[in-house]
Amino acid sequence: MAVAAPAVPRVVDVPSRPAYVTPPAAAETPARVGQVLRPATVLRTEKPGRLQILLADGRSFRLGGDALLRIEPTLFDLVRGQIIAWINPGAKRATPLRIRTRVGTASIQGTTVFIEDTPDKVLFLSWEGPVEVRADDGTVYQLTSGQCLEATPQGWMGPRRMSVDEVRRRRQASILLNGFEAPMETLPVIERELGLTR
Numbered sequence: 431m432a433v434a435a436p437a438v439p440r441v442v443d444v445p446s447r448p449a450y451v452t453p454p455a456a457a458e459t460p461a462r463v464g465q466v467l468r469p470a471t472v473l474r475t476e477k478p479g480r481l482q483i484l485l486a487d488g489r490s491f492r493l494g495g496d497a498l499l500r501i502e503p504t505l506f507d508l509v510r511g512q513i514i515a516w517i518n519p520g521a522k523r524a525t526p527l528r529i530r531t532r533v534g535t536a537s538i539q540g541t542t543v544f545i546e547d548t549p550d551k552v553l554f555l556s557w558e559g560p561v562e563v564r565a566d567d568g569t570v571y572q573l574t575s576g577q578c579l580e581a582t583p584q585g586w587m588g589p590r591r592m593s594v595d596e597v598r599r600r601r602q603a604s605i606l607l608n609g610f611e612a613p614m615e616t617l618p619v620i621e622r623e624l625g626l627t628r
Contacts, residue, residue, distance in 0.1 A: 443612035491515035
């Protein structure tokens, strides 16, 4: 059963803790299902903490690992950790969903993107559909389903297509694709696109 999009962004699942919400000009509190998120809210997780957010326009995201994310009016600012973001089928999408990292900004229109920011690299991965990554130096990279791009101290690497084995391993091991009660509407599309189901 699909979850109706709320009028305001809110927490819809906290499958594991520690996971925290810091509203603007307020103290950090443990994340709880149903909690409303205002602009400039900061979300934080510590391993093995994870949470899922449903936005007012039908877009959703999951955060995990040692993650820190600031919700801004026109984009998400991922300081560190893992995020998977998607746009539910049929949702209105006037503007792309943008996620800023320390090396560049990813934009998605009707797709599913995974980003992992660790001290030694930033990984961008298109689980399904087109993803645009605009590096801070102005270079633009286009990813399609099953492609990944890495920003390392040696420079940008990719995009490259993942092998079926790598896709399968990532699908099975992902802390953001598994273990949530709230639905991820694009998961069947991902598995079909990448040849994980027939």
